[in-house]
Amino acid sequence: MQWRIAARPTGRELRADDYTRDDRPLDAPLAEGELRVRVLMLSCDPAQKGWMENAGGYAAPTEIGDIMPAGGIGQVIESAAPGFAPGDLIQGSLGWAEEMIVSATGKRVVPPEPDAPRLNLGLLGSSGLTAYFGLTRIGEPRAGDTLVVNGAAGAVGSIVGQLGKIAGCRVIGIAGGETKCRWLTQELGFDHAIDYKTEKVKPRIRELAPRGIDVLWDNVGGDMLDDLMARIAHKARVVICGGIARYQQQGTPPGPGNYFNIVFKSARMEGFLLSDFTSDHDLGRERLRAWLAEGRIKQRDEVVDGLENAPETLMRLFRGDNVGKLLIKVAEPT
Numbered sequence: 659m660q661w662r663i664a665a666r667p668t669g670r671e672l673r674a675d676d677y678t679r680d681d682r683p684l685d686a687p688l689a690e691g692e693l694r695v696r697v698l699m700l701s702c703d704p705a706q707k708g709w710m711e712n713a714g715g716y717a718a719p720t721e722i723g724d725i726m727p728a729g730g731i732g733q734v735i736e737s738a739a740p741g742f743a744p745g746d747l748i749q750g751s752l753g754w755a756e757e758m759i760v761s762a763t764g765k766r767v768v769p770p771e772p773d774a775p776r777l778n779l780g781l782l783g784s785s786g787l788t789a790y791f792g793l794t795r796i797g798e799p800r801a802g803d804t805l806v807v808n809g810a811a812g813a814v815g816s817i818v819g820q821l822g823k824i825a826g827c828r829v830i831g832i833a834g835g836e837t838k839c840r841w842l843t844q845e846l847g848f849d850h851a852i853d854y855k856t857e858k859v860k861p862r863i864r865e866l867a868p869r870g871i872d873v874l875w876d877n878v879g880g881d882m883l884d885d886l887m888a889r890i891a892h893k894a895r896v897v898i899c900g901g902i903a904r905y906q907q908q909g910t911p912p913g914p915g916n917y918f919n920i921v922f923k924s925a926r927m928e929g930f931l932l933s934d935f936t937s938d939h940d941l942g943r944e945r946l947r948a949w950l951a952e953g954r955i956k957q958r959d960e961v962v963d964g965l966e967n968a969p970e971t972l973m974r975l976f977r978g979d980n981v982g983k984l985l986i987k988v989a990e991p992t
């Protein structure tokens with residue numbers, strides 16, 4: 659079974675009928691350099707909506723009728739690529755399918771260990787690595803800095819805040835709802851959390867960060883970014899990771915009115931893609947794994963069972979109906 663893209667959700671919310679279910683088996687022979695893979699577990703990422711729209715310059719273009727792309731872990735059934743053998747667990751670009759034929763290019767063999775799919779798609783996958791490289795290489799946190807992160811209870815944001823604590827920062831998270839905010843302060847060790855659905859972000863930040871924001875991690879964009887830009891400190895680093903507030907909007911929203919604080923505060927604003935750091939991913943995984951083993955980072959995920967639930971599960975990210983990483987389990991390894 660596969661889910662195929664049926665419509666481009668540009669400028670609107672995702673809908674269940676943006677996909678068609680296809681129950682035909684994929685029985686084509688392998689070409690040189692290809693793998694036949696049983697899909698085990700899939701990552702849910704806001705970027706997938708952009709891939710359906712062909713919105714980003716970095717992802718491979720999609721066509722209507724393509725299998726819906728997703729990062730994931732699979733198990734090799736048959737290999738026509740050197741370095742990959744039947745039984746290997748592989749990680750990389752897969753899709754919403756039980757079985758796929760994929761190019762081996764860009765795939766990595768995942769060392770076998772208990773719970774390998776969850777670990778490698780969560781903390782050691784794109785969410786943890788995005789947090790690690792964006793923060794250490796661009797945010798450059800120092801002990802005593804005030805770090806503010808929005809989308810704080812999500813997959814990336816929850817790791818950013820914890821890495822900020824490891825670096826000795828005062829960490830303020832912004833998230834939607836009391837339950838998420840309580841989790842950030844009581845379980846993850848954030849110093850403060852602001853519920854942007856019931857509190858006004860700008861006055862709360864003035865109260866909680868009277869000397870301004872040294873590291874501003876933005877997952878959201880829009881008005882929230884503008885409010886936070888009003889409070890950056892001298893030499894602040896503004897890390898633009900994502901802009902989920904705009905992913906469902908029509909056209910290009912206006913930029914942050916307070917961007918000129920970049921000049922007044924001699925600050926820096928920089929965007930990045932995780933792929934900028936591909937050659938260092940192993941190093942990032944090593945660091946994150948060590949902090950996990952030492953109990954200095956907690957990873958939280960929710961595994962939704964069944965590929966049939968993929969369309970509904972992806973939509974949850976845009977409703978804020980997730981805490982930490984959202985994953986879809988397709989099959990068990992054999």
Ligand SMILES: NC(=O)c1ccc[n+]([C@@H]2O[C@H](COP(=O)([O-])OP(=O)(O)OC[C@H]3O[C@@H](n4cnc5c(N)ncnc54)[C@H](OP(=O)(O)O)[C@@H]3O)[C@@H](O)[C@H]2O)c1
Nearest residue numbers: 788812813814833834877899900901902903930931932978
């Ligand atoms: N640059 C890169 O290479 C890279 C890599 C990975 C991810 N990203 C970006 O990082 C961001 C976080 O990704 P993630 O995978 O960790 O997702 P996530 O935060 O786990 O899930 C999305 C969260 O965004 C919040 N949200 C949804 N709509 C919103 C809106 N209109 N305004 C404010 N908040 C909203 C919701 O939390 P609340 O309940 O708090 O609203 C929701 O739980 C995304 O923007 C993603 O595109 C970038």
